[in-house]
Amino acid sequence: MALRHAVLAALLDEELSGYQLAKAFDMGVANFWHALPQQLYAELAKLEHEGLITGREVVQETRPNKRLFKVTGAGLDELERFTAAATKPSFIRDDLLVKVQAADHVNTEVLVARLTERITFAQAKIDLFDALLRTMRGDLAEEDFLHRGDRVGPYLTCLRGLSFERANRDWYERTVRVLRERAVPSPGRPADEGL
């Protein structure tokens, strides 16, 4: 039952439409949760039905109309309850881990290719998070912002996202290095490995 709370948390700072939420919950701003549009539209409908959020229609001329949602008092109470409740720790779930676990028994060349793709992807997210953090803290140094800034929640979750992607990138790179070295049969070769 965390998606509903993720939606509530996302709507705390600003009114958003389902479409805007969906963009945020896709790769990008969604440093703290991920969901597809379909899930979000369904969840928004449920949340509104239960009175945890309210929507208001915004008529637009040049584009389809949209509904902007905000959290109600009951919604805030629900978030409060959720925060107080104990929840179970989470695990990494990455297909690549499964593939690497089997690395000693399968073709490592394709595996290295998959890992390399992810290095690029991880780097892109790192850059994105870096930029996002800079925007959020403005002129302030990080420690100052965390101490005195308002709205440190999003900043903190973004920090977690950043360190996760950095750890991903570093592990992908190290794994590639290890697998490549092991693939080379003789150690006394001329330096033409290049890539």
Next chain:
Amino acid sequence: MALRHAVLAALLDEELSGYQLAKAFDMGVANFWHALPQQLYAELAKLEHEGLITGREVVQETRPNKRLFKVTGAGLDELERFTAAATKPSFIRDDLLVKVQAADHVNTEVLVARLTERITFAQAKIDLFDALLRTMRGDLAEEDFLHRGDRVGPYLTCLRGLSFERANRDWYERTVRVLRERAVPSPGRPADEGL
């Protein structure tokens, strides 16, 4: 469709029963995937039905009989196909991130309590992974083992698990520090904050 491949990967190095697999896929050895017993028994049945694994009954006197499974040639082929295929990157999904995202709007005291619990848990996993890695590499230094050891797959995934839990712990600790500092209203207070 990654659970089936996780099971295949787990059965590569040793024959295991459903029960043993379940223990491995619970918190502990399962550095690369997580699943509950129910899921595993169901998946084992499917995999056997499809001929990707084979089971053999082991009769025991003092305990209930068990079935040990191992990967077949078709199973290995399936893993090979899976490894070659592109898969989508993964995201963190941690309830605590949602709670921290909402930190500016809810009671931070309970939140700090939840974070503190997780610090303990993360540290326990760190210790466990550390011990596991030492066992796997034996006398060898890490780099030597990664270069020359057999079966580096499990070692590499365990390394990822370790760094994930370290990053968790560090972030939990930093977040607790930030939230506590912000909770103190005046900066020129006598030093009785204690906890």
Next chain:
DNA sequence: TCCCGCATGTAAGTTGTTACATGATTCC
């Protein structure tokens, strides 16, 4: 005696993913 570990499942319910559907506008 009661609880824990071994050993294997079924059934029901909740989430999450994939595929499909619609229709206007703006950008290339």
Next chain:
DNA sequence: GGAATCATGTAACAACTTACATGCGGGA
């Protein structure tokens, strides 16, 4: 003219979680 963006959904399926069920042996 075609693709991308805005905007909202429905339907079907796959994955995951929670609850329940059974039964023996060993240790406190």
